[in-house]
Amino acid sequence: FVYVRGAMRKLVNPKLFGRPSIGLARFGCTNRPFFQICVFPDRALGRRHEGSIIEQVGTFDPLPNAHNEKLVALNIERVKYWIGERNVHVSVPVLELLGLSGLLPLHPKTFIRARDNREFIAANEAQRTAEAAAAAAAAAA
């Protein structure tokens, strides 16, 4: 039996587990996040940490750069291997990134997020035009 440290002690059957997972591992420093897209072992073996990384498969910089871009790097060949051959579990943020890159279809969450963003921008625009109109009316009056 394998003991899992961390939360409640639970026994994991080694014969049944073995599905690795691809997720974002946060590196960087305070107020400066930077994610490495890594392959971790089974989720039951404890929460993901730097020592348990099997392989690094990409990077993701969440802060936009000078051209207002968020840079993502992906090792497509290795990702295909892990997803196709080894049947890994992929976390939702990584699924979104893969969808945006074109390897997989767009994740449902991306659509929801896009719609929310659109509504937010529209609301902002409406508010700004309303304020401009109010200011113009106040100036005219």
Add this chain to the structure above:
Amino acid sequence: IRMLPARASLVTSLRGMGRRAPKQGKPPILPPSKKVLYHVVHPEWQKPRDVEELLWRRLAYNNAVMSLREVFRQELKAKEQAGTGVEHMREEEERELDGLLAAAEKRNEERRAARAAREAEEMAETREEMLREIEEKLEEEKMRTEKSAAEVRAAIARSANFVTRENLEESILKALESPIVYDFAIDRSGKKYVEEAPVKYQEGTPTRQKGRLYEKTLGPFKAADAEKTTVV
């Protein structure tokens, strides 16, 4: 005004030095209470239209991802068969490494041979130089020994007429027989004025000295002497 953190509660505000808020719930070692029957999940609220949309989108997405998994597997298999898979790459790299190592080894061998030849030459040169130096040193030594031997021989020769305890008696008698007179004067023209050879054994008592006996030059300078002058 002091801004309290978001998780501020009565518990936090009443804490003294330990400002960290405690973890939620009981410590993990304790079992759950009898009242708790099962673990209740509290999902966050979503808008109803999002829930409907997500449902059909999720079904389509999962279906697509499952098919894509199979597609990737087929791709990898095709690559493996074509000879461009990971294993083939690994073998290729190993072969390349072996080739590079062999080339490096060959280069090392050539350099080793060249270095050996060069070193042999230099060794021979140094050997010659060393031998020459040794020869020079030996010659110097020989000359020095010869010189010192000659000096010693000269000293020995000089000491032939030394006065020793053995020839003391005879040397004294000899000296008395043939005494050397150092008492002479010499003037600018080169004329030597010598005292007459003294007698060995005084006869009678010598006269009392009157005047400066050694002053022979006080006499008149004769013309005959002028011929014998030597310019000094």
